[in-house]
Structures are given as structure tokens and as C-alpha cells.
Amino acid sequence: MAQFLKEEIRKRIIESAIKEFREKGYDKASIKNISKGADVAVGNLYRYFENKEALLKEVVNPVFKELAQMINTENMLENIDYKSYIFDNLNRFLDLYIDNKTIFFIVIDGCKGTKTGYIIEDFIDMLADNINNLVNKFNTDSCINMYEFSHALAVAVVQGGISILRNSKDEDVKNNFFQYISFLMNDFAERINKI
The missing domain is CATH 1.10.10.60 (Homeodomain-like)
Incomplete structure (x- = not known):
């Protein structure tokens, strides 16, 4: 007892x-x-x-460990249908967000200056790595620094996504997020080859 x-x-x-x-x-x-x-x-x-930061870490880490597992996977390049793979993971992400909305906004708005406050930057870096791998799959001849390009695209995805999460009604968040990612992914391989 x-x-x-x-x-x-x-x-x-x-x-x-x-x-x-x-x-x-x-x-x-x-x-x-x-x-x-x-x-x-x-x-x-x-x-x-032990302290306030240990408590913050306990609050946010379970959600962001799951998020890191979604993002930091090697399967994307092995998956022939990368769009389905991305949209399946996006659906998992949005379910995680809907179930843990308060915790997401604690990280987005409320933990700057802490070790936990770097989760978004770490998330952007992991996403940039995945985007870089995907970009290199389609374009091996580019003159530009593909990692810098991939990192900028990851920042755009995350900041645009945060804007959608912040401004969408709960019942609209999935549809709005899928439209945003669809827009970014439209003709992705063809556009990458033109760089």
C-alpha cells in the first residue's frame, strides 16, 4: 500500500x-x-x-523520447515509398501532439534557458539529418551545401508546424498540418533535382 x-x-x-x-x-x-x-x-x-529542472525533465522527456524515435529512424531511405513513410510518421506525431498538447507547449513556450529548452533545436537537427539523407537520395550532383539547405528546410518545417499547432483548432490541426506538409512535399524529388 x-x-x-x-x-x-x-x-x-x-x-x-x-x-x-x-x-x-x-x-x-x-x-x-x-x-x-x-x-x-x-x-x-x-x-x-532533486530540483525544478529534474522535474521539468521528467515532465517532457517521455513525450520527446517517443518523438525522437519517430524522427531518428534509418527506415526512411530504405522505404521505397518515402511519402507514405513521412505521412505515417506525421500521423503518429499528430496523435502524440493531441494526447500531449500541454507538454508540447511547455517546451515550445516555457523552458528556454534550460537543458530541456534545447529539445526543439535537437529535433531540428535530427530532422535536418533525415532531410539531408533524403535530398542526397535524389540529388548527388548539387553545387550547394546540401546540409545547410536541409537544415534551413527543417527549420521551416518545425517553425511552420509550430505556427499551425498554435493557431489551429484541435479538430483542424491534423488537416492543416497535412496540407502544409503536402505543399512542402509536392514534387519534392523533381524540385531537388533542379538545385
């Missing part, structure tokens, strides 16, 4: 932290408010989490 209570307290702390980080961002979030929201003494909270 005591083990169940410990897990229950841990869950309450995490839920309170999610609320506090989303409302105030990491910098302005307070351990005192998190412990109050979880109905736990501050000292007891520190038995579960």
Missing part, C-alpha cells in the same frame, strides 16, 4: 508541475506552488525530484 501512495504522490507532483510550467513557464514556475498544487510539503517534493 505504501508503494501505491508514493506513486500517487509522484503523479500529483508531476500533474501540478505540468500546470505550473504551462501557466508560468520554467523561469517563473515555483517549487512552492508545485508542492502546494500537489498537496505535498516542499521537503517531500525534493524526495521525489
